[in-house]
Amino acid sequence: MLYLIGLGLSDEKDITVKGLEAVKKAERVYLEAYTSILMIEKEKLEEFYGRPIITATRETVELESDEILKDADKVDVCFLVVGDPLGATTHTDLILRASTRGIPTQTIHNASIMTALGSTGLQMYNFGQAVSLPFYTQTWTPDSWYDRLEENSKYGMHTLVLLDIKVREQSEENMARGRLIYEPPRFMNPYQAFSQMLLTESKRHQPEGTEDEDGNVIPVTPTYMNPENTLAMSLSRIGTSTQRIIAGTLKELASLDEEEFGGPLHSVVVVGKRIHPLELEFAGRWCVGGDEGQWWKVAKEVYGCERETFE
Amino acid sequence: MLYLIGLGLSDEKDITVKGLEAVKKAERVYLEAYTSILMIEKEKLEEFYGRPIITATRETVELESDEILKDADKVDVCFLVVGDPLGATTHTDLILRASTRGIPTQTIHNASIMTALGSTGLQMYNFGQAVSLPFYTQTWTPDSWYDRLEENSKYGMHTLVLLDIKVREQSEENMARGRLIYEPPRFMNPYQAFSQMLLTESKRHQPEGTEDEDGNVIPVTPTYMNPENTLAMSLSRIGTSTQRIIAGTLKELASLDEEEFGGPLHSVVVVGKRIHPLELEFAGRWCVGGDEGQWWKVAKEVYGCERETFE
Incomplete structure (x- = not known):
């Protein structure tokens, strides 16, 4: 399963309980870092989640989406986005790519501006x-x-x-x-x-x-x-x-x-x-x-x- | 402190970690039940939060806002709203009333439609x-x-x-x-x-x-x-x-x-x-x-x- 998870507007505690549960049990956790910016350090997120986080740049997501989607039909992969995960086109693009590969996706919404x-x-x-x-x-x-x-x-x-x-x-x-x-x-x-x-x-x-x-x-x-x-x-x-x-x-x-x-x-x-x-x-x-x-x-x-x- | 807390779109786990922490330590917890509807029973929320919930009807909020705001300058009161708490005028009205009484407020945003x-x-x-x-x-x-x-x-x-x-x-x-x-x-x-x-x-x-x-x-x-x-x-x-x-x-x-x-x-x-x-x-x-x-x-x-x- 590919989870697209919104992080909300401010700090590590703005994730929803449902989103946090998905992060804690995921095989890999990516943080989208180009359409918006979280106002805290990645290290603070990693500490709170108890999971290492891979920073996903625009290049990663647009050119190396295979890497993100790898094995996501068998294991859980989380893709974290500041605000709501579907605020930008790039992320609907990721869902379409998953869809054509038969990978199920779930969006966990959150607050956005x-x-x-x-x-x-x-x-x-x-x-x-x-x-x-x-x-x-x-x-x-x-x-x-x-x-x-x-x-x-x-x-x-x-x-x-x-x-x-x-x-x-x-x-x-x-x-x-x-x-x-x-x-x-x-x-x-x-x-x-x-x-x-x-x-x-x-x-x-x-x-x-x-x-x-x-x-x-x-x-x-x-x-x-x-x-x-x-x-x-x-x-x-x-x-x-x-x-x-x-x-x-x-x-x-x-x-x-x-x-x-x-x-x-x-x-x-x-x-x-x-x-x-x-x-x-x-x-x-x-x-x-x-x-x-x-x-x-x-x-x-x-x-x-x-x-x-x-x- | 009066907390206005968004519950998001679906079930008890769509509250943010920050929102849940506020609910757990609050003196009184109200659930707004007229501009929108959560798709789960109040009892399930109470069980998950470990707190009793008072249903706030339109009459309560518009006519008895004194009751909701009572002692909120000394103790914590939570007002739960499905979706984002500031989607409807009624709730900005509650913030204005708190403001004129010198009661501090904090809004904890969440996903909305x-x-x-x-x-x-x-x-x-x-x-x-x-x-x-x-x-x-x-x-x-x-x-x-x-x-x-x-x-x-x-x-x-x-x-x-x-x-x-x-x-x-x-x-x-x-x-x-x-x-x-x-x-x-x-x-x-x-x-x-x-x-x-x-x-x-x-x-x-x-x-x-x-x-x-x-x-x-x-x-x-x-x-x-x-x-x-x-x-x-x-x-x-x-x-x-x-x-x-x-x-x-x-x-x-x-x-x-x-x-x-x-x-x-x-x-x-x-x-x-x-x-x-x-x-x-x-x-x-x-x-x-x-x-x-x-x-x-x-x-x-x-x-x-x-x-x-x-x-």
């Missing part, structure tokens, strides 16, 4: 499609995420923005020389995320009459993400004991220092217009600097949502 | 807002879910359709006589869901020139959910050992008997047009009657997605 974002007080069923924000460089600022966000915004849905992580990156020099030396992992901070979001916003929404490089007038599109009129939130280390959420207008959030958000992992939420006063009330407790003034002003004037008496 | 739907092979980030389908009656067929589905469909997003459950319902007679006798819980079967969906579809999309009761011509809207051209899936008992997924056109699925889907809990997915061949490949393994013919025909002709060679 997709459900844990309920911690914001925003309702899960009001979220549209999630988007991924990649690290921008001097020459590469891919902004297709903005189109998805506009689609959600058009119908008032909230948007979860997943922030890029870079694991097992090679420097250009090391890559050119064929050296398998990897840079330390990088995690996008909300500071950078908000700055990138404002950059794309300003590019997409030039003042009327602005011309592009060839002298053509850029069409003015409706502003879905005016920084002063858009409510947003940063979500840091959700599901851990140091979880931190900050709420405010995009402009307020973009003015905060990197340190305000603390260490990884982070994500960001852009609040949609179809919002309920209870959602605003809950989230308003985390306003920038503890000041809910701007939050409720924008809620009323832009989102059309007045504060209700809550007791 | 929102993440477990990755089991379909459809990618989570391609899902738009989730909708809830209520039980229709002779006189009451609320169809605002259809508007949300159209919004998702317009941009090619998948839609998760959550099916109604009725817990602690009173018969009209018992209600009239003030007797607190409750009907057995009811869970919507995909058989009923698909039939309701086709009913609303036919009402919304009358042939051109159709008049309503007052003789006004009903405007023809684009068909987003033509039964023969729409791919869908039923999701039954996701995360349990008897999990069953069936894929097909809406028309094919609607022709199946109630028994095909088996016991609760169920939900339904309507497949969006922005789909990847790998998603179709994975889901196609569960086609109605094992016949993928119609699935790939509609995928190609309507969804514009051709089958790729997969190995």
Whole structure:
């Protein structure tokens, strides 16, 4: 049997009782280490599980899946994934490969950021499609995420923005020389995320009459993400004991220092217009600097949502 | 401390190790029993946890939250919720009430249908807002879910359709006589869901020139959910050992008997047009009657997605 087991969001004790039982009796245990990152050391997991763990890199899973699936029709093999095991395509691919080899599989689900974002007080069923924000460089600022966000915004849905992580990156020099030396992992901070979001916003929404490089007038599109009129939130280390959420207008959030958000992992939420006063009330407790003034002003004037008496 | 603890999707062993530790040392343990339903008896939970469990009805939580929060600033109280604890507004309400009383809270997340739907092979980030389908009656067929589905469909997003459950319902007679006798819980079967969906579809999309009761011509809207051209899936008992997924056109699925889907809990997915061949490949393994013919025909002709060679 091939078990795909979710590890949840934080530490070694977020595995389910069922998942732990499967790990303890498995012949081999792999830990997926490229689509997400657990915030504790592998050694700590090994100690808690009482089992050695083999790190599975993207290369292992995509090119050496035979190794992972070896004898899995006779013995139990566990494949551990941070969050829920079916959050990324790579793992459905592994199930398909097992299936064509006649190997039975069992998925043991767990929490992922997709459900844990309920911690914001925003309702899960009001979220549209999630988007991924990649690290921008001097020459590469891919902004297709903005189109998805506009689609959600058009119908008032909230948007979860997943922030890029870079694991097992090679420097250009090391890559050119064929050296398998990897840079330390990088995690996008909300500071950078908000700055990138404002950059794309300003590019997409030039003042009327602005011309592009060839002298053509850029069409003015409706502003879905005016920084002063858009409510947003940063979500840091959700599901851990140091979880931190900050709420405010995009402009307020973009003015905060990197340190305000603390260490990884982070994500960001852009609040949609179809919002309920209870959602605003809950989230308003985390306003920038503890000041809910701007939050409720924008809620009323832009989102059309007045504060209700809550007791 | 007030702990809100997710129980996951299936049985007593889906609680996380962290959640179980909190339950074992708590002064009082409540089980929320109205927004969802665990598929095992409370007694089995009590035996596994080694703790008595108090059932919390909607009335308890909304009207007697003081009882739940009593002394929670001094002792530990656990509030258990099927799935993830923050899937429903009621529980954020409980956190707000604790917060105003200065009671610290901790949320221990878990799997919910929102993440477990990755089991379909459809990618989570391609899902738009989730909708809830209520039980229709002779006189009451609320169809605002259809508007949300159209919004998702317009941009090619998948839609998760959550099916109604009725817990602690009173018969009209018992209600009239003030007797607190409750009907057995009811869970919507995909058989009923698909039939309701086709009913609303036919009402919304009358042939051109159709008049309503007052003789006004009903405007023809684009068909987003033509039964023969729409791919869908039923999701039954996701995360349990008897999990069953069936894929097909809406028309094919609607022709199946109630028994095909088996016991609760169920939900339904309507497949969006922005789909990847790998998603179709994975889901196609569960086609109605094992016949993928119609699935790939509609995928190609309507969804514009051709089958790729997969190995």
